[in-house]
Amino acid sequence: MPYDYFWRGCMWxxxxxxxxxFLVVMIAVFCRGCFRPLWHSSGVHxxxxxxxxxxxxxxxxxxxxxxQFEQMKMDIL
Structure with a gap:
């Protein structure tokens, strides 16, 4: 089988x-949970x-x- 057959057929x-x-598996292993959809705001989750x-x-x-609201608000800030 000639070398040229590799490219003419769909073997590539x-x-x-x-x-x-391989890339999908590596991303899934090393970046578990670090991806968020684009419509989520950046910064605070x-x-x-x-x-x-x-x-x-x-x-x-x-x-x-x-x-109570005003007192708790002052405590937070």
Whole structure:
């Protein structure tokens, strides 16, 4: 089988496919959990809320009085 047959046939696909699979496995092993979709904001993770945001939600639900809210807000800041 001549060397030229490797390129005329579709045999060149297998090394590229193997390289692609190898790269996907390496990324999956070494970057577990470090990828986020592009629409997520950078900086603070979207699943983590700041203490002030939690306090505002509790006040909006009516769990805290205005005095409690103001006191806790001053404690946080």
């Amino acid at each position: 696909i297998f090394p590229l496919l193997g390289l692609f699979i 979207s699943h983590e809320e700041s203490a002030l945001e939690i306090l505002k939600k509790r006040y909006a639900k009516g769990e805290l009085s205005k005095e």
